[in-house]
Amino acid sequence: MKILLTGVTGQVGWELQRTLMTVGEVIAVKRHQMDLAEPDTIFSIIAEIKPNLIINAAAYTAVDRAESEPELAMLINGVAVGAIAQAAARVGAAMIHYSTDYVFNGAKATAYTELDQPNPQNIYGKTKLAGEQAIISVGVPYLILRTSWVYGLRGKNFLLTMLKLAQEREEIRVVDDQIGAPTWSRMIAEITAQILFQSPQNVTDFIANKSGIYHLTASGQTSWYEFAKAILVDDIKSSRKLQRLLAITTAEYPTAASxxxxxxxxxxxxxxxFGLFLPDWEKILDLVITNNY
Incomplete structure (x- = not known):
């Protein structure tokens, strides 16, 4: 299996490049080789490589900045994703793409299923939904894997932000009225690999038979405040600067994007x-922090 992988410098892409080495030949393209902000470059690269599978882990992920850069966010998360799907169709490849919980408005009282109607409330969510719709409209064999609250020990994410702030501030205020399931970037990569391990020789046919949107998050639920508390419980007791972790409301922490x-x-x-599931978020977090993965 020849796999073309994008977004290799990101949290999920970095993990995928390593995890997928046991699945097939991974050809990792970096931004200077295939820039999603320049969709015209996509077709020539994919035509040259002729992969069996394209895994798109690249995205515009600056949620608040997207409110002031809607065209760029849509170009990368929407237009370019559609171009990748079209290029995949031309060479007979299948596609795996990662999306987000932000395609929903968050008003539902229970967990969202794949059958729930998306209704994004910010530019980032709208652009990610546009990417999903573009893939589906092309008709290429695809798996769209929606995840949430992604973190790891590299890149920009909530875990690293909290650890950094614990060294710099005596008090940290964290929103306590938004709930979700923190999901480790490596688990996302490993579940992706486990899906592909189930494929017979022809990955395109395998994904064609399974095509659809799937939710891929850790089990359980928490708030951002409780997530921070789980990260920092030892920090508060240690000699680090942090002394107080305070729960606040969304209204007390205004952001550009809702x-x-x-x-x-x-x-x-x-x-x-696929017969696969992710463990509870707390168990995964303890594994990450305890073993410094």
Missing amino acids: RPANSLLENKKLSHT
């Missing part, structure tokens, strides 16, 4: 289709 109050995604479809 966030969904409920980011929970139900994973039953993933489990039923």
Whole structure:
């Protein structure tokens, strides 16, 4: 299997490049080789490589900045994703793409399923939904994997931000009225690999038979405040600068982009289709922090 992988410097892409080495030949293209902000370059690169599978882990992920850069966010998350799907169709490749809980408005009282109607409330969510729709409209064999609250020990994410602030501030205030499931970037990569391990020789046919949207998040739920507390419980007791972790409301922490109050995604479809599930978020977080993965 020849796999073309984008977004290799990002949290998920970095993990995928390593995890997928046991699945097939991974050809990792960096931004200077295939810039999603310049979609015209996409067709020539994919035509030259002729992969069996394209995994797109690249995205515009600056949620607040997207409010002031809607055209660029749409170009990368929407237009370019559609171009990748079209290029994949031309060479007979399948496609795996990562999306987000932000395609929903967060007003539902329970976890969102793949059948729930998207209704994004910010530019980032709208552009990610546009990417999903572009893939589906092309008709290429695809898996769209929606995840949420992604973190790891590299890149920009909530875990690293909290650890950094604990060294710099005596007090940290964190929103406590938004809920979701923190999901480790390496687990996303490993679940992706486990899906592909189930493929027979022809990955295109395999994905064609499984094509659809799947939710892929850790089990359980928490708030940003409780997530921060789980990260920093030892920091508060240590000699680090942090002394107080305070819970606040969304209204007390205004941002350029609105966030969904409920980011929970139900994973039953993933489990039923592929026999895979992710452990509880707390167990994964403890593994990451304890072993410094």
